[in-house]
Amino acid sequence: MTKRRLIRIYPGGERQFSSNYNPVSALNAGCQLVALNVQTKDSHLAVYDSLFRENGNTDFVLKPATLLNSEVPANNKKRISIKVIKGKNLTTSKKLIDTYVSLRIEGVKDDVKKNNTKTAVTADGKNPEWNQTLQFDVTRSELDFLVIKVKETHYMGLKNDTIGTHAIPIANLTEGLQTVPLEDNFLRKINASVQLEISIKDLI
Structure with a gap:
């Protein structure tokens, strides 16, 4: 249906709160317009924004070929290895904080379930090395999409605050050493970043 018709998805009219739903399922179904509450700056909006940021903020982005043509094979299995090296300027406080990535x-459902992990906590909060x-x-x-979050942990891990976030489509990842800017x-944009080394391998 989405190959021939323009489809818009938006929050229900009877909703009383401005929380955002996850736009990825609608995008992966081929829907062209996915309306979110821009006043709610959450990780769902960060993911959606990343889709257009990678296209120079030109307000549109082409669908993946597999959503445009059913004859294009949908086998895009990859192994992504990400070395989380260090963080920079993660806090302006002089006190020691525990941070992790x-x-x-x-x-797609199968990928979300099995790929949620994090680095160990380090006590050098401003410029930690992992x-x-x-x-x-x-x-x-x-x-x-890959969602990167740098967090501060309190009370022996009972409370966690997000320091910065960065989202990017997996299709736009590049290999090698790179510095990733964070958003609050x-x-x-904030004056904080994490350094990563990325390698990508095709899986059969």
């Missing part, structure tokens, strides 16, 4: 996949490699096997890389809880 959480990596998660948003996308040097840990996290690995993901995804089945539909053209439909998945209002999706504004």
